[in-house]
Amino acid sequence: EKTREPTPSYAFVHCMGFVESRLKSPSSADFSSYGNSNVTQLKQTRRGGKNEIQYLVTGYVDAQNSFGAQIRNNYSCKVTGITGGKWILNKISML
DSSP: OOOOOOOHHHHHHHHHHHHHTTSSOGGGOEEOOGGGSEEEEEEEEEETTEEEEEEEEEEEEEEEOTTSOEEEEEEEEEEEEETTTEEEEEEEEEO
């Protein structure tokens, strides 16, 4: 079995999940594509034989608000990925 390392694409996917969980209507979410988002590696450390890589992901999501109107929200999400597939949300901001 291959051990999953934290990659920028995994960081993007996990941030989408963290953002989606904060929306009024998650099923209406339409996220910016990976290519139209920004994923930056902030730091990398090694603990207990596992890599810990922190990423900052920025993008936008179009989703319905509580009145049913489709609104664009810009988001910024800082996550730490740990070898083996564990992801920790460090900070999230939605405007």
